Amino acid sequence: MSGYDDNPFAEPVSVNPFNDPSVTQVTNSSIEPVDQYNPFPQSNDGLAIHTTPAVLRTQQPSTSPAVLQPSSDPSPQASAARAQADLLRQQEELERKAAELDRREQELQSRGSTGKENNWPPLPKSFPIKPCFYQDFSEEIPVEYQRVCKMTYYLWMFNCVTLFLNLLACMAHFITDSKYGVDFGLSILWLILFSPCSFICWYRPVYNAFKTDSSFSFFTFFFVFFCQVVVFIIQSVGLPNWGNSGWIAAISIIGSNKAVGGIMIIVSILFTLCAAVSIILLKMVHSMYRHTGASFQKAQQEFSQGVFTNKTFQSAATGAASSAAQGAFQGNN
Structure with a gap:
């Protein structure tokens, strides 16, 4: 009933929140507030709760079931497949290297002894036959010999054209009179035989003679080219x-067939020009030969050195010597 005795018209009593007993106890205490916090409260029996060290916990056996890890060792089938793949890769690498070596060997063979790629005859790259010689007047022939060497080359080409026209003239003569079939057959033979042989037997020797100042090449040229002049x-x-x-x-046929006789007269003029130019070139080369210091003794030395250093001659000489030694040994027995 005390609540009803209060005067409702009295002034309200001011309430101080700091007069609360719990607040005044903390503010009046001499202990720091942090020190009053105990993270390990005591149990009901007054004993502190002890924690198990982490080291001891790791030593305790685990009750979780063991999980089997997959083995990292490859299976025999995988090892065999890997080994087979390695062998195939090595085989492909060896085949590639072998093809590269074959290509380089063919390239070196095509370059010849000069170490440069052959450029004569000038054939297209798609042609199955490759060039056989290397020829460059400005690079290999001295300036004072280039004019004569080129004239010799032009004479060889002029001779090939003349032989081809000679074949056409003999064929026309054979068409008009069948008894001249021998001339037509021989004209084919001369074209096939003299064109390559003249290049190898007297043009290349004079080219090599001017290039290397070889006495043996000069003497080879003089001997073969003199025979060529006689043939012309x-x-x-x-x-x-x-x-x-x-x-x-030509004179014998011009009376009966003027067309064929005229063709043969043109060929006769070309053969005469070949003979005249060849005599002039022979004298020019001989005069240059006398100023080069070449001699017959040097030609003999070059020939002997070339023969004794030739692998074919060495193998033949070795075979002959071994056969002679075996024959002598059997005769003594």
Whole structure:
């Protein structure tokens, strides 16, 4: 009933929140507030709760079930497959290297002894036959010999054209009279035989002679080219049944067939020009040879050195010596 005795019209009593007993106890205490906090409260029996060290916990056996880890060792099938793949890769690498070596060997063989790629005859790269020689006047021939060397080369080409026209003239002569079939057959033979042989036997020797100042090449050229001059003279004369459209054959046919006779006269003039130019070139090369210091003794030395250093000659000499030694040994026994 005390609540009803209060005067409702009395002034309200001011309430101080700091007069609360719990607040005044903390503020009046001499202990720091942090020190009053105990993270390990005592149990009901007054004993502190002890924690198990982490080291001891790791030593306790685990009750979780063991999980089997997959083995990292490859299976025999995987090892065999890997080994087979390695062998195939090595085989492909060896085949690639072998193909590269074959290509380089063919390239070196095509370059020849000069170490440069052959450029004569000038054939297209797609052609199955490759060039056989390397030829460069400005690089390999001295300046004072280039003019004569080029004239020799032009004479060889002029001779090939003349032999081809000689074949056409003999064929026309054979068409008009079948008894001249021998001349037509021989004209084919002269074109096939003299064109490559003249290049190898007298043009290349004079080219090598001017390039290396070789006495042996000079003497080879003089001997073969002198025979070539004789052949040019015989071809220009035009003996019957020799396969040449020379002056004699042309004059004998011009009365019966002027067209064929005119063609043969043109060929006779070309053969005569070949003979005249060849005589002039022979004298020019000989005069240059006398100023080069070449001699017959040097030619003999070059020939002997070339023969004894030739692998074919060395193998033949070794075989002959071994055969002779075996024969002598068997005869003594």
